[in-house]
Amino acid sequence: MVATVKGLGTSPAVGVVVGDGVVYVAYKGGVALVDPERAEVTDRIEIRGTAFYDLKILDDMLWASDAAGTTLYGFDLTRR
Numbered sequence: 571m572v573a574t575v576k577g578l579g580t581s582p583a584v585g586v587v588v589g590d591g592v593v594y595v596a597y598k599g600g601v602a603l604v605d606p607e608r609a610e611v612t613d614r615i616e617i618r619g620t621a622f623y624d625l626k627i628l629d630d631m632l633w634a635s636d637a638a639g640t641t642l643y644g645f646d647l648t649r650r
Contacts, residue, residue, distance in 0.1 A: 573606070586625065598621040630648045
């Protein structure tokens with residue numbers, strides 16, 4: 571299956587990670603939560619001015635590093 575998710579530009583960030591039925595995609599300004607069954611953005615974690623680069627999930631936390639490599643952000647996925 572090939573899916574196109576509209577409204578989600580990922581350049582210059584490249585982080586993508588899958589967790590608990592959601593695809594998390596980094597983009598300039600935040601992380602999009604994508605429903606893989608519908609190929610639609612269902613929610614966003616926005617931080618203006620930040621381009622995320624890498625994403626990892628550990629337990630109930632989503633960790634995202636910024637493209638400049640100076641900051642690591644942690645998001646509690648149980649609070650979404």
